Structure formats: C-alpha cells, structure tokens
Amino acid sequence: MKKIFSVSVENRSGVLSKIAGLFARRCYNIDSLVVGETEDHSVSRMTIVSSGDEQIMQQIEKQLNKKLDVIKVKTFEEQESVCKELMLMRVKFSPNNRKDIIETCSILGGKIVDMSMTYFLIQFCDSPEKIQLCIRMMLPFGISELARTGTVALTKCAD
C-alpha cells in the first residue's frame, strides 16, 4: 500500500537528514519526499510518500512521532487528499513535430514556459498519476531533460 505522510517539523538545520536517515536505517521506502517552509517560519512541512505493508506504514508513523523534531504527523491515502506534483521537461523540436508537441502538451494541460530555436521548456502540474501519463505521452518526442518535485499533498476540505 501507498501512504502519504504529511509531517510538520521544526524548521532547523539537520532535520531533513534525520528524517531521511530514519527511513534509511529502518529500511522504509521513500517514493518521494518534498520539504518546504510553511506559513509559519519556524515550521517546515515534509510530504513523504512511502509504500509497504500496513504494519510498516504504522511503524513509520510511530517512529516519525518519536523524533523530537517532528511536531505532527498526518497520514492519509491518495484518494483522501489532493496530490500535486510539478514537472519541468525540456523537449527538442523540429519543424516536423513542433505542432504535435504543442498539441499534446495542450491536451495534457502542460504549459510552455520557455523556448529557444530548438527547445521547449514545458511545465506540468498535476496529480502523480497524470504526471506519469504526461511522461509517457511526451516520451516519443524525445525528452532531453526532466525534473520532478515529488508529491505535495493536503487532505481534502471538509466542514
């Protein structure tokens, strides 16, 4: 199973290494890990996507909670949340495929954010699943470089 751990941590040096070290030492998977400051300067949020069996998922939550840098751990699954990922992709174009690239990109909701005489720099921001689809669809055009942020997620709104 796949779980998302939304972990608010003290914003101080060394915390990322401690959390990543915990995953490494206890042999937990990290599918993706994103970290950034929150609205409160003293708090960072780590969004960690991990996979493993139920018992491992429970242990991850407990072990995270034991860390003295961790303020709060929220655990949820993809369907309970809004998950987004940002991807930048550099694609080489030729007069032959230029239109196809623009069209595919537009269908997938991508945005051309920079270009030169030979390259497009395309931005995709979507769910992890959709990001995979974007890669699959763009692959035939030849991707020269690609960067992904990993998943950020928050639980869906409820009153």
Place this chain on the structure above:
Amino acid sequence: MTGADAMVKCLEKEGVTVLYGYPGVAICPFFNSILDSDIRAVLVRTEQNAAHMANGYARVTGRPGVCVATSGPGATNLLTGIATAYMDSIPLIAITGQVNTAQLGRDVFQEADITGAAESFVKFSYIIKDVKDIPRVFKEAFYIANTGRKGPVLIDVPIDIQNAALEFEYPKEVSLRTYKPTVKGHAIQIKKVVDELGKAHMPLICIGGGVHLSGAAAEVRGFAEKYGIPVVSTLMGLSAMPTDHPLYFGMVGNNGQEYANKAMNESDLLIVIGARLADRAIQQTNLNILAEERTIVHIDVDPAEIGKIVGPTIPIVGDIKHIMNDFEKRDFENDFTEWVKVLNMWREEMAPHRNPNPDYVDPAGLVKLLSQKLDDDAVYVADVGQNQIWSANYYVAKKGRFLTSGGMGTMGYSIPAAIGVKSADKSRQVVAVCGDGAFQMSFMELATMQQHDIPVKIIVLKNNYLGMVREYQHYTYHDRYSVVGLEGSPDLEQIAAAYQIPFTRVWNMEGIEEILDKFLSCEGPGLMECVIDSYDLVK
C-alpha cells in the same frame, strides 16, 4: 560567566555530583570550570568506558549519567557507549567539545561531525551555536533523557561557545511542542485487561528492562501477587523479581530456561510489561505464529514498540508505575493456582542439568554461590558472552540489581559499569563478572578505580577463549575455530600486582565457599580469576 561555567552550573542545577570524562583541547574550558565546582570529575582511561560508567550510574540512581569527551576521536570513542545506552534505554548526557564554530565543516584538527555520527543512537542531540542557548539546552537534555522512553542525549559544544560570555539564568520549565510522553495508561484499555484476566486460565506476565527504568519493580511484584499471576523475565528484566519468589519462573529467550519459554507458548493471556520482545527474547517462542490465538497485552511507554514485533490485542501506552497503580484499584474473580502448579511441574521436569568438569571452576555453580553470598542489595554486573548467559541463568536475585548490556551486547561493559554503580553509592557491594576477552577490553579502568578510590570486585571467568563465539563455532562450524583463541593473554596475577589490587586465583570448586567469603569480605578492590573449562557450553 563563560559558556563553560554555565555548563557546569547547569549540571549542578540538575543535581549532578559525579561525571566521567577525558579531556582534550576542545573541552578544556569545561574542565577548567569544573575545578570550581563540587562535582567530582572521574578521569577514565578511554572514552567508551566513560559512557559505560555513566550507564551504570544511571541504572542504579534513576538519574541521567554524565560523560564528557573532547572533539574528534574523543567523541567518536564515546559512540559505542552511547549506542549501548540507547539500546537499553539508559538515560545519559553525553557532552562533547567541538572545534570553533567558524571552523565547523572544514575538516580541521580533531573535527568530527559527532551529532551526525550519533544520530541513530541518541534520543536527541544538540550542537550549540549560541552561548545563550546553553541553559535551555541542558534543561531540555536532562528532561528528554530521563522521561518517556529514556535514552542518551548528546550535547556538542564548540570551544568558542564555551569561552563566550553569557548572563546565566536556568529555566524553570521545559517547553517542547514536539515532545509530550504519555504517562497515564488509558482507563478503557486497563479495564479491558482486567476483563481478560477474569476470563483467562493461563495468564503470564513477561517483564523487561522497562520495569527497572520506571522504578516499578515493587508495583509489578504487587500486581502479580495480588492476582496470583506467574511471571517470567527477559534478560533486561532480571532482578525485578526475587529468584525464589513463588510466582517467578525464570528468564525467557534462546539463552533462557526451557520452562519459561514453554510458559510463554502455552499462556492464553500474555501481559508484556516494559519489554520490547527483541529477537533473542522470543526466538524460542511461537508468539509470531500464534499471536491471533492468544490475548497479548503490551504495556510500554514507547508507542512505537507496540506492534513492532508482535501485534498486541490490547496495547497500553504509559509509565509502568502509573499503570500498575491503576490496576491496583481494580478487581476481578479468578484463580490461577492450578496454572501455577503446572508451571512448577514444568520447572521441575525441564530443570537444566549440567555436568561440570570437576577439574575446573563450574561457572554456573560459582555464579549461584556468589550471588547467594552477596549482600541483599548488592549489584551484580555481568559482561557479555558465556559469562553473561551463566550469570543470567544462575544469578540468585534478592533485593539487589542485575545489570548487563542486553540490547547491544557490548563486551567490556561490566568493569566500567560497575565502577559507575560504585561511584554512585560507595556503601553498596558491587561485583563485575566478565570473561578474559572482555577483561582485556576494559582492564585499563583498574587505574580509574585505584586513582579515584572506587573499589569494585572483579571476577574473571578465564577460559583462554572468546567462549561464546567458540561455542557458536563448535555448533555451526563443527569445531573449526577461527580467531577465538586468547593465547598471549597476560598473567592476571601480574596485572593485579601492577595495579596493586589483591588477587585470588581459583582452579576448581574445592574450598570455593571460603575463598568467596574471603574475597567478598576484604576491604577495597579485588580481582579473582576463576579458571573454567575452555570447552564448557552455556547449555
């Protein structure tokens, strides 16, 4: 006041009276300031042992032990001691000097990233980069080390911070938004356990090191007695129950007693108290397979231990002492005398039978006799290896304590730990029992003992082998011994003479009672060498 003065002041505020350390340039300001304090600074002979001494001190006093080392190699030498404390949840404050903050990260002389290196062995660590943080950090460190699941906390202090000036004010309280250990057990969970006890036929309590850490040995005993529930123990739980207690049925685990393991396997309600059910404790049991077929209650202060190895039916998170007191208020109708009778029968049937070689000292017999002869509240520190297994299985617990490095199994633990115990309370009888392997890892501390007048009694079970590994090679590689012979070892009599410590050598069990009486009754330190059969096995 300087940062170093403040560090010492903080230790005084925390009631520290003794610390164990080894100086170096990066921690010199601290050792300079300690001269103006009543805190006794014990100079060890290698840093690892400073951590073991602090470990022994902490285990008998219930307060964090303090060890101090310099930057670089001083700090890295502490690591094994810190890891040893971490595995057994022993509260430790490890203070290390560090190079100037301006030079951090430049690989200058004696620089080591010790907070990074120690990360997986500490409960928490600090590197102080502002002298004003010293009082807060020390206050927090002592609180963190000795609450919740206890453990070592590391404070790394660069030399310029030790030399910087500050206005000292010690905080009254700790405020940590990320750390609020659970103390009180959930009332509903406790009621569930009482209900289960009402239905159970074969309940069993398994105690671990947490019982000592919570200071709850009397409460757990009271709990067992009130309801007549039999008790087994892990290695770390030993001495929480007196050996001759009618409800006590020995140590579990692959080096424990067969009847204790059978009791675990057959029980229909297992109440685990302060034990993490480590591999060596439950290897011989079928808890993993049968977890669904029995009710397992797991009482622990660390929620992460619950469900880590065995899925509990009823978890209770909190401090054991509190939880035991809550049980005290509840009642149920049931009677387990038949079950206790069965356990007594198993104990008789499965009692281990040894055939000791009469030409040598029988280590099992020696441990039994020795522990019987010790003062009621004596502390017995076992090292690691065959001596540890014989000690664990044949030690007769009265009101004293049995200490050993359980989780990490660190050889060379017993002598420094015993020194730590003795330095906490000189009136208490303290005996370290080790093999000739571990002795040679730690006998430099005989000098510490002599220099600081901390007289412990040391018994070396000498077999000229690293016995536990030899035994393993006997079984696994059919006596193909590899790198386990201790030829070339020094004559212990001459070692004892060099340190001016009285020496006794025992060849066999003849007259052993008088020899032990004499050894234990004489003032000051003592070293006893017991020559045991090189090919003896722990089973």
